[in-house]
Amino acid sequence: MNFVDSPETPWYIRxxxxxxxxxxxxxxxxxxxxxxxxxxxxxxxxxxxxxxxxISNFTRAASGHVYLTxxxxxxxxxxxxxxxxxxxxxxxxxxxxxxxxxxxxxVYERDGAYQLxxxxxxxxxxxxxxxxxxxxxxQLEALGLFDESxxxxxxxxxxxxxxxxxxxxxALQDMLNTLRRRYPLAEVILSPSAVQGESAPDELVRALxxxxxxxxxxxxxxxARGGGSLEDLWAFNxxxxxxxxxxSPAPVVTGVGHETDFTLAxxxxxxxxxxxxxxxELCTPDRADMRAGLDSLERRIDLAIEQQLALRxxxxxxxxxxxxxxxxxxxxxxxxQRLDGFGKRLAQQALTNIRLRRAALDGLNNHLNALNPLAxxxxxxxxxxxxxxxxxxxxxxxxxxxxxNVKMADGQFGAQVQSVNVEGEPE
Amino acid sequence: xxxxxxxxDLAYEEAALELENxxxxxxxxxxxxxxxxxxxxxxxxxxxxxxxxxEQAELRVRTLxxxxx
Numbered sequence: 001m002n003f004v005d006s007p008e009t010p011w012y013i014r015x016x017x018x019x020x021x022x023x024x025x026x027x028x029x030x031x032x033x034x035x036x037x038x039x040x041x042x043x044x045x046x047x048x049x050x051x052x053x054x055i056s057n058f059t060r061a062a063s064g065h066v067y068l069t070x071x072x073x074x075x076x077x078x079x080x081x082x083x084x085x086x087x088x089x090x091x092x093x094x095x096x097x098x099x100x101x102x103x104x105x106x107v108y109e110r111d112g113a114y115q116l117x118x119x120x121x122x123x124x125x126x127x128x129x130x131x132x133x134x135x136x137x138x139q140l141e142a143l144g145l146f147d148e149s150x151x152x153x154x155x156x157x158x159x160x161x162x163x164x165x166x167x168x169x170x171a172l173q174d175m176l177n178t179l180r181r182r183y184p185l186a187e188v189i190l191s192p193s194a195v196q197g198e199s200a201p202d203e204l205v206r207a208l209x210x211x212x213x214x215x216x217x218x219x220x221x222x223x224a225r226g227g228g229s230l231e232d233l234w235a236f237n238x239x240x241x242x243x244x245x246x247x248s249p250a251p252v253v254t255g256v257g258h259e260t261d262f263t264l265a266x267x268x269x270x271x272x273x274x275x276x277x278x279x280x281e282l283c284t285p286d287r288a289d290m291r292a293g294l295d296s297l298e299r300r301i302d303l304a305i306e307q308q309l310a311l312r313x314x315x316x317x318x319x320x321x322x323x324x325x326x327x328x329x330x331x332x333x334x335x336x337q338r339l340d341g342f343g344k345r346l347a348q349q350a351l352t353n354i355r356l357r358r359a360a361l362d363g364l365n366n367h368l369n370a371l372n373p374l375a376x377x378x379x380x381x382x383x384x385x386x387x388x389x390x391x392x393x394x395x396x397x398x399x400x401x402x403x404x405n406v407k408m409a410d411g412q413f414g415a416q417v418q419s420v421n422v423e424g425e426p427e
Numbered sequence: 428x429x430x431x432x433x434x435x436d437l438a439y440e441e442a443a444l445e446l447e448n449x450x451x452x453x454x455x456x457x458x459x460x461x462x463x464x465x466x467x468x469x470x471x472x473x474x475x476x477x478x479x480x481x482e483q484a485e486l487r488v489r490t491l492x493x494x495x496x
Contacts, residue, residue, distance in 0.1 A: 184484040185481070187488075190489070290481055294481065300454075304454050
């Protein structure tokens with residue numbers, strides 16, 4: 001078969017029997033390098049390995065890739081960290097640093113050199129420490145020290161704030177500045193302690209106990225320190241410290257390291273803050289907010305009193321009005337007015353009555369006038385009276401020869417009846 | 428309210444709480460005029476106390492040294 005015979009094909013594919021005793025030609029450099037690369041690529045250990053050593057020849061290329069050499073007392077290993085992986089490294093890399101690096105070993109065929117392609121790197125010993133951390137966490141968690149139900153709420157307006165931290169660290173100043181700005185009403189009681197090293201766990205416990213012995217006790221306690229490596233923060237994973245925090249009579253807020261650092265003290269605390277400054281903020285209200293709240297209360301009380309007074313003013317006016325309506329004076333005035341009214345009506349009635357009677361009288365008068373016999377006379381008629389002075393109203397009562405008196409409107413005359421004619425109505 | 432404490436002796440939280448209670452009482456319609464005025468006076472005194480605490484407070488810091496309690 002042609003390809004098997006090809007000088008390019010590796011001897012182990014062509015078969016052992018095919019190894020020439022005398023090489024017809026040497027392998028090329030590329031072939032050798034490729035061969036080695038394949039060997040390494042097939043090895044499970046070398047494809048997933050942690051290597052510990054000290055950094056030297058550290059360079060960061062313009063491309064962003066990092067090149068370094070890991071060495072121990074007897075050997076050195078070239079390493080490369082590609083740009084993306086390098087960006088994820090959480091601590092500063094520098095020559096002399098003892099680290100543990102993870103990756104795979106491969107050949108850079110161009111140079112014929114093998115190197116460690118690093119995808120993760122951490123300070124030396126952290127791997128071991130981290131395992132220890134996980135073990136302790138499981139152990140203390142099983143004791144219930146981290147239970148949510150144990151966590152207490154913080155007081156809204158703490159009067160006394162206990163601080164367990166290093167007296168010389170930057171964390172203390174950061175927290176004091178924050179408290180000064182936000183909530184100067186409180187009293188801060190600093191209980192100093194080392195925050196790393198052998199003696200730190202003991203000192204931290206004693207610092208907490210000093211605060212508990214105070215009379216009166218603080219309303220809240222902050223346990224804090226600035227950033228550092230896992231080793232630096234290790235005191236806060238110590239069982240004694242965890243138990244002391246869990247046993248604290250006052251609520252505990254921890255602010256240890258950076259945002260991404262978690263220690264067992266954080267799990268035992270009533271509240272974890274990402275940083276010391278964060279802890280000071282979580283414990284206290286902001287004075288500006290308190291000011292606004294107080295302003296609102298003052299507005300409400302002024303409004304409430306306004307409304308109470310307004311209510312009373314209107315009630316008073318109502319009462320006054322009602323009083324007015326039933327007061328004697330009012331009644332008097334009312335009666336007077338009624339009387340006046342009556343008086344008027346009375347007068348009117350009287351007038352009306354008089355008018356009516358006058359009218360009636362006039363009517364009667366007219367009637368009377370109309371019936372007045374003298375009026376008849378004025379119309380040209382004459383009234384006849386006999387010798388006895390009695391009126392003669394019928395021809396049957398008069399005889400010829402009788403002496404009569406004839407009355408006219410403007411006088412009278414005597415006359416003698418000459419003849420009588422009876423015609424018309426009898427009397 | 429039994430034997431009200433002098434506002435000068437009250438901490439911020441206590442004064443603010445009492446002030447809120449007073450306001451709630453004043454917002455009820457059935458308060459007598461006498462009570463209204465008394466409550467208002469007390470409320471204003473409490474508010475002044477709170478203001479004073481806010482304005483004048485300076486952070487007090489003390490350090491426990493050694494094994495002092």
